[in-house]
Structures are given as C-alpha cells and as structure tokens.
Amino acid sequence: MKAVILAGGLGTRIAEESDYKPKPMVEVGGRPLLWHIMKSYAHHGIKEFVICLGYKGYVIKEFFFNYYRHTADLSIDLRTGAHEVLNSQSEDWKVTLIDTGADTMTGGRLKRAAPYLGSETFCLTYGDGLSDVDITAEIAFHRKHGRLATVAAVQPPGRFGVLNLASDGGVTSFEEKPSDEIGWINGGFFVVEPSAIDYVSGDEMPWEQDPLKNLARDGKLAAFTHHGFWQPCDTLRDKRHLESLWESGKAPWATWIR
Template identity: 25%
Template sequence: MKIEDFLIDENKSLLEAMSQLENAARKVLFVTKKGQFVAALTDGDVRRWILKKGSLDAKVKELANYKPKYLNESEKDKAKEYLKQNFIEGVPIVDEDHNIISIIIWNDEKVEKKNILNIPVVIMAGGLGTRLYPYTKILPKPLIPVGEIPIVEHIINRFVKNGCSEFYLILNYKKNMIKAYFNDLDKVYQLNYIDETKLLGTGGGLSLLKGKITSTFILSNCDILIDEDYQKILNFHKKQGNFITMICSMKRIRIPYGVVEISETGEIEVMKEKPEISVFVNTGMYVVDGRVVVEIQEDREMGFPDIIEKYRNQGEKIGIFPISENSWLDMGQLDELEIMRKRLEKDE
C-alpha cells in the first residue's frame, strides 16, 4: 500500500475514516492538517467515540489522538521493537519537518497470533428463508451458493481461520439436505447437528443446546458474513464485562423523498432533498454468555432480541461492537445476495 492510503485530513468525516480504516493494513490512519502529520486514528478510537454516543457526523479532528507516536528518520531501524514495546500496529517515520516519509507496519507474525479464538460457534440454520424465495423453495438458505460454495460454509471457514473448531448447526427446514452436503466434506472441524422438531426462532433454538454449551459462545445467523478481527471482538466482550455483545454495523440509508422539518408554529424550518441518515443496525452476530443456554426455557418459540431484552431488564450488561458498513455482508434479500457474491469474487 502507498503512504497516501494511510493518511486522512482532520476535516474528513467519521464515516469517511471508517471506510478508509477498512482498507488500511492494520486499522490505523495518520491524520494530517494542511498536509502535515499531526495525529493518529485507530479503529479503537472510532469504537470508543461511538460507544460514548459521539455524533456520527463528527469530523476526524474530534476523535483523533493529537499526541501520536512516531519515530525520526534516524530511529527507523528501531521501529519493529518500538511497535512491540508500545503495542501499536504501525508507526510513521518523519523527517525534520515532521512530514511522513515512510510507515512501518507490524509484520504477519502478529496476524498468526489472532488464531486463538477457540470457543463454540452456534449457527441458526433452520429458518424458511422466505425473503429469498423462490431460491429457498428448492434449497435451504444455508446451502444457497455464493460463488463456489454455500453461504454457511463461507461462515464456518471464516471462523476456522480464526481458530474455531467446534460448531453447532440448528436445523429444521430441509435439514437432511444440509446434513448430506456436510457429511460429504472432509472437515478439519467438529460439526454438530441440532434438530428442531418445530420452529423455535432465533432464540428458542438455543434450548436444544442444554448440556452441550455452558461457556461463552458466538451466535450467528446463517446469511451473514462479518469481515472483522473475531479475537478483537471477543477481547472487547470480556474487557467490557458484557453478558451479551451484539455486533452492529453502520448503515447509511437514503430517504427517497424531500424531508421537511417544521417549527412549533407549523412553518417550514428546514427542507432536505433526499437526505442520507446513518444508523447502527443489528448484523445477526453475537457473543453470548453460556448462562443463556443454561437458563433458557425449553420448547418455547422466541427471537434472540427477546432474550436480550429479558437480561437487559434483569440488569445484565448488554453491549455492542460497532463495525463499518463494508464489514458486513448480508444475503437475506435477493439484491443483497448479488452484492455479496460480487464482493466475495473480488476478494478472492
């Protein structure tokens, strides 16, 4: 990557920074003011800003670190040791005028250390997939191909790359087709089939895991892909002391109408033509305390949001881990399925 790929002006928006961080090799940007290096911005800085309910319309200068770490050109040989000592992903090398002349990024050895996420993964794969009709009249949603392989295999493969080896598929609709597909594969992971006898919803199906899971686990829908460091998500969950952490994605929505705001006297105060709003939406992936499985009522249909609301009312800490819009791929609708297919083809 070029140096320019890591640079962002302090007057750029938070949304632009999130998008650029997606492309940065190690989730760090270096902030400039009139072309000169003045600050640093990491994905952690963005996450902390969001969790403190900072405005999504903020400028980079409102959340950047204006006491950044850097090395002078004469210290370049010490860069790798400097990164290690300071637990940072990258450091700029500056000349005497404080201009960045190069950037040292931690090498791939650090990437390998991420592969320690050895916790169970539960995938809700029993739904009817009505939003993807007529595809799902023939195939169950988990087996709808995205490129060369089914969506659920993409999901499992990403977790395997992050160190997971224990998987539970909660099945119902066309379950024998799903079993037949996976039974024919040479797998490097353990795959357990959990059969629903009736539709129990995205939450109720967890009751079928009693006696199988008691510790923290990851729950995922079978139609999403999350491009994020899963170990970072788990570390965040533990550090925050969350009972449940919901992975939420930024979503920009353009309203296809002119929007009018009125004053208390009924007069037009503001007119906006097809404005765009930014919100956080539930991706359908969670980190979940094992108590949920132990305590859940059996044989009762419920959604996982119902479970979240129950524990929130009991005072348990329910948090979110924010990710950018580009980090979430959802094939729940036909138009989104085509977007996911093109994105995966490009990445591969």
C-alpha cells in the same frame, strides 16, 4: 471455543432459492453462505461448530456428511464400489448437527443446543449474513466487559439516495443516504456466556425479543461496534450483490484469503 450457527429458518424472502434448500445453503461463489461464515470463524481460530437445523435440515446434513469426499481426489472401483481417498482439501473442522425443530424460534434453537455447548463462552450467529467483523477483537471485548452477552452492532448501508429539492421544483443535489442516519442494529455476531441461555423460556422464544431485551434491562448485554462490511442475504438482490463482490476478487468478508 465453539460457534453456534442458527440455520433452521425458512428464508421466505428469497423463496426462489429456499424453496429447494435451507437459506444458509444459498450459494455465493459456488459455496453455501454457511461455508463462508464458518471460514470466517475458522480464520479466527474457531473450528468447532454447533449448527442448529430446522427447515430442510437434511440438506445441510448431506452436505457435511459427504464434504470430505466431495473435496477429495478419489479412486473408485465401479464393479465393487471400493474406493480410496487420494487427497482431500477438507477443512479441519468439527461439526455437530442438531435437529432443533421445524417451527422452533431462534432462542428455542439455542436452548435446544445448550447440552452440546458445555460451560464455556461461545460464539453465536445466524446462517444468512456475511461480515468482516473482527471476531477475535469481539471476544476480547466481551471478556473485558464481563457481561453475559455481547452483540456486534452494525450500521446497515442506506438503500436509497436523498434528493435535496429547491422551492422552484428543481433538485439542488443528490447524495447517497448515509448509514449513520439509520442507527445501530443487531449485526448477528454474538459472544455469549452459557448462563444467558436461561433468559430463553422455550421453543417459542425468539432470541431477538425478550432474551436480548431482558439482558439489556439487567445490564448484561454489551455492544461491540463494527464499522466494516456487513450484509445479510435476504433477497435475490442481496445474493446478486454478494456474488458480484465475490467475482470481483475483493469480497470484504473473505478475510481468510487476504
């Protein structure tokens, strides 16, 4: 099975980083978000990736083109340029990098990637969110329910606490906003049948708009509820939070090192 990763957006809300690199290349623990996502899929046995490039896609191309040597011990003859790879810790992944256009929407990027996907079920996600979603269980759920697409439904953590006020102006209690008040949202980890791509009309179509709405209308969209960790990296605040989790040695999404 292949995993498609949408990695072409601008990332305007984290411009401090994305002015110089694509958002999926923002680093957590010295590694790009994209690498963390791929490690998660590889942990579930999915090691073939189709990455949809757009904004500053050359940065992602250069990262993977040089990845084998950057993770290796090398012997280099500086006079001739001859070199020998002595030892490499590179992952056993196959990565296909597709330029899907600077202004193409998410659905359009998926449609452009279709020729590289074949006729088998595939996974789909965004390049800017980390989670410990059980991808193996989601694939099994998808196959059991027989829909054209399955989305991991998540409940984002409440960002603001709640004050309970008394009539005299005092505060009777304070509590964190529970996540279940927000409801279920698109968590960005999909399992998809190739025919679902027919719901995308062209480059201008966001996957999250008419395609998902029409799949739901036609009874072709299932929801796999995920109650664990889920965190997008949209802002510097999000990045710092993910960094602190990584530095603690207890990053919830890093299932491959548990």
